[in-house]
Amino acid sequence: MSKNILIMGVGGQGLVLATEIVANAAMLAGLQVKTNDVIGLSQRGGMVWGSIRYGEVVHSANVPIGKGDVLLGMEPLEALRGSRLLKEGATIILNTEEVYPSPVIQEQAQYPREEIAALKDKFKVIEVNAKEEAKAAGNIKTANTVQLGILAAVLDDIKKETFLEAVVSFVPEKAVEANKKAFERGYQIGKGK
Amino acid sequence: MQKRVMTGNEAIARGFWEAGGMVAASYPGSPTVELMEALFEYDDIYSEFSVNEKVALEVAIGASFYGARAMASMKHVGINIAMDPLMTFTQIKTNGGFLLMVGDDAGMSSSQNEQDSRVLAQFANMFVLNPGNSQEAKDYTKLGLALSEEYNTPAMLLMASRACHSRSIVELEDRVEVPAKGFSYDDGRYTMLPPFTIKAQQAMKDRIARLEEYAYGAEINHLEEVDDKEVLLIAPGMIYDNLKELDLKVSIYKPGMVFPISIKKMEELSKKYKRIIVIEELMPIIENQLKLAGIPCEGKEIFSFTGELLTEDIFNGLLKAGVVQGDKMPGRENPVVPRPPMFCAGCPHRPVFDVLKKAKVTVIGDIGCYTLSVLPDIAGSHTSLSMGATVGITKGMAKAKRLSGDDSPTVSVIGDGTFFHSGMTGFLNLLHNVDEEDNMTFLILNNSATSMTGGQANASSGLYNNVDDIQVHIEELLKVMGHDKVQLVDQFDYKSLKEAIAKATKEKGINIIITTRPCALKYKIKEPNFYVDPEICIACRTCVKTNCPPIHMKKYEGIDKEKSSIDPDMCVGCSVCSQVCPVGAIKRREEK
Numbered sequence: 001m002s003k004n005i006l007i008m009g010v011g012g013q014g015l016v017l018a019t020e021i022v023a024n025a026a027m028l029a030g031l032q033v034k035t036n037d038v039i040g041l042s043q044r045g046g047m048v049w050g051s052i053r054y055g056e057v058v059h060s061a062n063v064p065i066g067k068g069d070v071l072l073g074m075e076p077l078e079a080l081r082g083s084r085l086l087k088e089g090a091t092i093i094l095n096t097e098e099v100y101p102s103p104v105i106q107e108q109a110q111y112p113r114e115e116i117a118a119l120k121d122k123f124k125v126i127e128v129n130a131k132e133e134a135k136a137a138g139n140i141k142t143a144n145t146v147q148l149g150i151l152a153a154v155l156d157d158i159k160k161e162t163f164l165e166a167v168v169s170f171v172p173e174k175a176v177e178a179n180k181k182a183f184e185r186g187y188q189i190g191k192g193k
Numbered sequence: 194m195q196k197r198v199m200t201g202n203e204a205i206a207r208g209f210w211e212a213g214g215m216v217a218a219s220y221p222g223s224p225t226v227e228l229m230e231a232l233f234e235y236d237d238i239y240s241e242f243s244v245n246e247k248v249a250l251e252v253a254i255g256a257s258f259y260g261a262r263a264m265a266s267m268k269h270v271g272i273n274i275a276m277d278p279l280m281t282f283t284q285i286k287t288n289g290g291f292l293l294m295v296g297d298d299a300g301m302s303s304s305q306n307e308q309d310s311r312v313l314a315q316f317a318n319m320f321v322l323n324p325g326n327s328q329e330a331k332d333y334t335k336l337g338l339a340l341s342e343e344y345n346t347p348a349m350l351l352m353a354s355r356a357c358h359s360r361s362i363v364e365l366e367d368r369v370e371v372p373a374k375g376f377s378y379d380d381g382r383y384t385m386l387p388p389f390t391i392k393a394q395q396a397m398k399d400r401i402a403r404l405e406e407y408a409y410g411a412e413i414n415h416l417e418e419v420d421d422k423e424v425l426l427i428a429p430g431m432i433y434d435n436l437k438e439l440d441l442k443v444s445i446y447k448p449g450m451v452f453p454i455s456i457k458k459m460e461e462l463s464k465k466y467k468r469i470i471v472i473e474e475l476m477p478i479i480e481n482q483l484k485l486a487g488i489p490c491e492g493k494e495i496f497s498f499t500g501e502l503l504t505e506d507i508f509n510g511l512l513k514a515g516v517v518q519g520d521k522m523p524g525r526e527n528p529v530v531p532r533p534p535m536f537c538a539g540c541p542h543r544p545v546f547d548v549l550k551k552a553k554v555t556v557i558g559d560i561g562c563y564t565l566s567v568l569p570d571i572a573g574s575h576t577s578l579s580m581g582a583t584v585g586i587t588k589g590m591a592k593a594k595r596l597s598g599d600d601s602p603t604v605s606v607i608g609d610g611t612f613f614h615s616g617m618t619g620f621l622n623l624l625h626n627v628d629e630e631d632n633m634t635f636l637i638l639n640n641s642a643t644s645m646t647g648g649q650a651n652a653s654s655g656l657y658n659n660v661d662d663i664q665v666h667i668e669e670l671l672k673v674m675g676h677d678k679v680q681l682v683d684q685f686d687y688k689s690l691k692e693a694i695a696k697a698t699k700e701k702g703i704n705i706i707i708t709t710r711p712c713a714l715k716y717k718i719k720e721p722n723f724y725v726d727p728e729i730c731i732a733c734r735t736c737v738k739t740n741c742p743p744i745h746m747k748k749y750e751g752i753d754k755e756k757s758s759i760d761p762d763m764c765v766g767c768s769v770c771s772q773v774c775p776v777g778a779i780k781r782r783e784e785k
Contacts, residue, residue, distance in 0.1 A: 023198045035360040046534035059437040061359045081529040101532035109530045
């Protein structure tokens with residue numbers, strides 16, 4: 001059995017790097033891991049998604065429909081989009097900062113706030129304003145690390161220290177302390193403290 | 194052994210380095226861009242993004258002629274550009290190991306078509322290796338180079354788009370130096386014209402036959418069998434992993450080499466199994482190899498000829514074939530509001546297409562970020578075909594308009610990367626049979642980078658920074674060619690841009706406007722941002738229609754009607770919205 005993680009967001013949010021960090025955490029934990037992400041066109045403000053699967057054996061890098069365990073939603077609408085791949089009772093880490101897609105900007109569609117709010121009925125939703133938490137931790141640029149800290153708290157098969165080691169290996173040396181703080185802040189949120 | 198999580202692209206770069214690779218060249222195109230970017234990190238290798246795929250292939254060919262291990266990488270449509278040298282190069286007995294890495298894009302996540310590169314490999318008489326994960330990507334890179342030298346043939350390394358970007362764990366090995374053998378030209382080996390080429394035809398045929406013999410026992414062509422001999426599934430590359438996800442008790446043949454397939458092996462298996470089903474994306478390449486040899490099999494009557502074959506597609510196909518039982522699996526269609534790509538905040542293309550949309554002229558587009566202007570929310574250009582095509586198409590359309598008594602202007606847009614890639618020759622061709630009555634306007638959107646693929650350098654990038662080396666002034670180049678109506682316009686001065694386009698489209702002849710603002714993603718704008726004064730805003734939505742990420746309509750307290758607003762965190766301060774606002778409601782903040 002593999003653990004299936006989805007990361008959903010908008011181009012420019014640093015999703016690809018987040019996917020890479022989680023993959024490295026899984027490798028450091030001695031597990032097999034595969035990831036997938038779609039970039040390219042999506043870099044220009046389009047949707048971006050990443051999937052990470054780890055465990056003893058991993059075949060496809062794609063999370064099968066209805067098998068997702070955890071979703072890291074860097075943007076609410078994208079979290080809603082990805083929720084379709086989740087199993088019932090899965091956990092959603094929901095960054096509350098909205099980024100409007102073109103059809104909403106052009107008033108051809110509504111931003112689906114009610115459907116996003118209803119995610120709570122089916123899933124365990126951990127809401128976070130990552131930017132605010134990052135600011136509180138001392139560095140606004142660590143918003144993704146806050147979210148990864150929450151993810152680390154939710155995942156029970158990769159040790160916190162291992163996860164942090166992966167995070168640290170991807171940040172510039174001068175930002176290590178700030179990221180450690182942000183990670184810890186996220187971890188505490190994830191543990192419900 | 195040391196292990197690392199790597200993308201398919203990174204693993205190929207590593208494999209090329211480990212295999213003693215010496216020279217590599219590419220032209221940026223998704224999904225292959227990160228391969229060359231990863232190669233730049235290896236000091237033992239000379240690597241470059243060339244001006245286009247044809248030149249990239251030729252650079253790699255030169256190294257191979259000298260007996261060095263070489264690689265060219267490109268996206269599937271890139272091979273079309275490189276096809277001329279490729280078709281003749283494959284006739285030559287390869288000297289230094291040669292790998293053509295190609296990224297295909299079934300499902301077109303970032304391409305204009307989904308042509309199957311295996312067709313071109315067959316056409317060019319090259320064998321094809323098809324890895325499904327990063328470890329295989331590295332291993333097959335090394336194997337491809339070794340086979341290339343052993344069989345004196347170029348190899349194709351075919352990667353699915355997802356395989357290029359997908360990460361998995363790779364075991365690292367050391368580099369083995371492979372010295373270049375040198376260039377010896379005494380046997381007519383590199384002189385491709387008759388009588389030498391007549392012999393070459395037979396040599397190519399023999400080579401593929403010998404590779405087919407190799408395929409019979411090759412380890413990369415992997416067979417896993419169960420007791421039940423009802424059906425054998427053939428599943429190459431990533432399709433194998435997608436199939437394994439279903440956990441079926443069924444025999445699977447996974448060919449690491451998808452062309453040529455060992456017919457001898459298939460004949461043996463055909464005797465053993467009642468049914469053979471080929472699961473392959475796009476064209477029936479493996480299926481047709483079997484059918485041509487008289488081996489009964491099924492394939493494209495079950496599986497789609499277009500798009501990817503994900504686990505659910507494979508299950509549904511096998512359901513149709515009666516191999517599995519159960520209910521049809523749902524697809525990945527998603528009813529949630531879509532999020533199509535859009536120009537970045539501060540993108541220098543935004544004002545250009547805003548003006549063009551309002552000018553209501555025919556706009557012949559090209560390939561680059563500005564291709565996004567064909568999307569309905571921008572609707573600023575009306576064609577999109579292939580790299581550099583806009584110049585020739587514009588000329589042809591203008592000529593047809595003249596002969597039809599239509600004197601409307603034809604406007605062409607092309608980026609700097611595309612201009613250097615294959616637009617330059619079109620501009621030269623414009624000077625042939627010039628007719629002053631033709632009405633053509635060319636907008637060269639020079640943003641200093643090949644932006645759609647991530648801001649790689651091109652031949653004018655050196656003018657904008659001190660990292661990139663080539664410093665070609667497009668306007669000087671065009672003037673040297675013989676174009677006399679060339680002007681530079683700062684498109685963030687909206688009024689000047691609008692006037693320049695209006696004047697150029699009214700005036701007959703060949704008018705060229707070069708815009709000067711660089712890519713907002715590569716050269717970030719850091720100006721104080723803008724805000725909307727809701728008391729002044731008349732809710733006309735002129736700013737909203739520029740389709741800028743931070744601008745949207747919003748409810749303000751104490752005001753009935755929704756008014757425009759600008760997200761201060763996203764606005765970079767380009768000022769375009771404030772210039773299109775008819776009532777001056779959009780103002781710049783004092784400080785950011």
